[in-house]
Amino acid sequence: MTAAVSRWPKSIIHWRDNGTLNVSVPFTWMLPEAVAFCRAHSYTSRVRIGGPAVSLMPVVFMAAFIRAWAASHLAASSATCS
Numbered sequence: 272m273t274a275a276v277s278r279w280p281k282s283i284i285h286w287r288d289n290g291t292l293n294v295s296v297p298f299t300w301m302l303p304e305a306v307a308f309c310r311a312h313s314y315t316s317r318v319r320i321g322g323p324a325v326s327l328m329p330v331v332f333m334a335a336f337i338r339a340w341a342a343s344h345l346a347a348s349s350a351t352c353s
Contacts, residue, residue, distance in 0.1 A: 294308065
């Protein structure tokens with residue numbers, strides 16, 4: 272009898288389902304990449320994120336995403352107000 276070999280992904284995994292981009296993040300060290308990926312796609316589609324890393328560190332992920340979102344939106348709004 273042979274043991275099943277588990278193959279963990281080496282990057283974030285993403286797929287589309289009914290117009291929603293689903294993102295799974297397997298490791299916490301991939302969270303910065305996931306933030307950038309979600310930010311890049313959040314303008315064109317709905318994004319849903321999860322996975323082991325997000326479950327382990329939801330506050331860290333959300334704080335990074337909110338900071339990135341706020342920085343890009345505040346920069347855009349100040350450019351239009353000048």
